[in-house]
Amino acid sequence: MGWISALARLTSLIFLATCTSLAYSQDNHCKKTIYLTFDTGNMSVATNVADILSRQNVKATFFLANEKTSRGDFSLDDSWKSYWQDRLREGHHFGSHTYDHLYFVKDGPSGEIFARPQFGSKAGVMSLYNEASYCREIRRVDDRFRELTGAGIQKIWRAPGGKTSPRSIRMGTQCGYQHIGWSPAGF
Numbered sequence: 001m002g003w004i005s006a007l008a009r010l011t012s013l014i015f016l017a018t019c020t021s022l023a024y025s026q027d028n029h030c031k032k033t034i035y036l037t038f039d040t041g042n043m044s045v046a047t048n049v050a051d052i053l054s055r056q057n058v059k060a061t062f063f064l065a066n067e068k069t070s071r072g073d074f075s076l077d078d079s080w081k082s083y084w085q086d087r088l089r090e091g092h093h094f095g096s097h098t099y100d101h102l103y104f105v106k107d108g109p110s111g112e113i114f115a116r117p118q119f120g121s122k123a124g125v126m127s128l129y130n131e132a133s134y135c136r137e138i139r140r141v142d143d144r145f146r147e148l149t150g151a152g153i154q155k156i157w158r159a160p161g162g163k164t165s166p167r168s169i170r171m172g173t174q175c176g177y178q179h180i181g182w183s184p185a186g187f
Contacts, residue, residue, distance in 0.1 A: 036060040037182065039097050039158065044070035046083065054090060062087065063158040063180075064141050065097035066119060074119070076141070081148045088149050095156035096177060099140035102129070104163040113168050118160065134168070135175035156180050 038049065038060055053060055066076040073079050076099075088094070100120035107113055108128050115134075116126045129137070142153045157177040159168065162184065169179045 037063060037158075037180070039063045039160075040065050040067045040075040042067065042070045043075050043080070050083070050087065050090075053092070059091055059093070061093040061095060061154070061156075061180075063095045063097035063156075064145060064153070065101040065160065066099050066141075066144070067101055068119060076144045076148065078148070084145065085149050088151055094145060094153040095158060095180060096138045096141035096153060097158050097160060098137045099144070100137065101160045102134075102137055103160050104165065104168050107165050107167050111167070113165065113171065115168075129171075131171045131174055134171045138172055138175055138177055158182060 036058060040062070052058075064076065066074045069075055069080075071079075084094075098117075100117035100122070102115040102117050105114040105116055105126055112128045112130045113134065114126050115129055117123055138157050141157075146152050155177050156179075157172050158180050162182055164179065164181075172179050
């Protein structure tokens with residue numbers, strides 16, 4: 001999900017949450033939880049999103065990949081260190097979106113999967129990933145986030161583009177990370 005559409009959805013969510021809380025302030029019928037999540041994307045509206053979340057005291061989960069930003073750097077570069085430290089301090093949660101933003105393509109013939117990284121040294125090249133190499137790709141985000149902030153991410157991951165198979169989900173689970181899906185339509 002891109003940052004611009006995420007910002008629009010966040011604004012709508014905050015509006016709906018405010019209206020809902022006013023409408024049901026006397027008799028709360030709502031028993032379900034809404035989880036607000038963001039994927040790193042190009043970070044062009046990252047500061048605006050952070051400001052809105054802070055102003056409204058809304059917590060979110062950020063799924064991180066080392067994606068190229070609108071500034072020309074990458075979202076897990078040292079140049080973003082203070083941004084991620086601030087989000088951590090504010091109480092947000094973080095998950096892996098795979099380090100090089102791997103798009104699942106198909107299951108392989110012998111228990112592997114084929115995926116195409118969007119970034120990194122193999123960008124655009126479909127490659128075969130066994131469980132160990134796929135796990136490394138998920139864990140690299142955790143390792144890098146720990147370098148930037150001193151804290152690890154939650155043991156959750158989200159497949160780029162929402163593209164998965166039972167095998168890719170199982171690989172993430174074997175690695176210790178629960179897959180969190182998303183809806184293209186949002187809420």
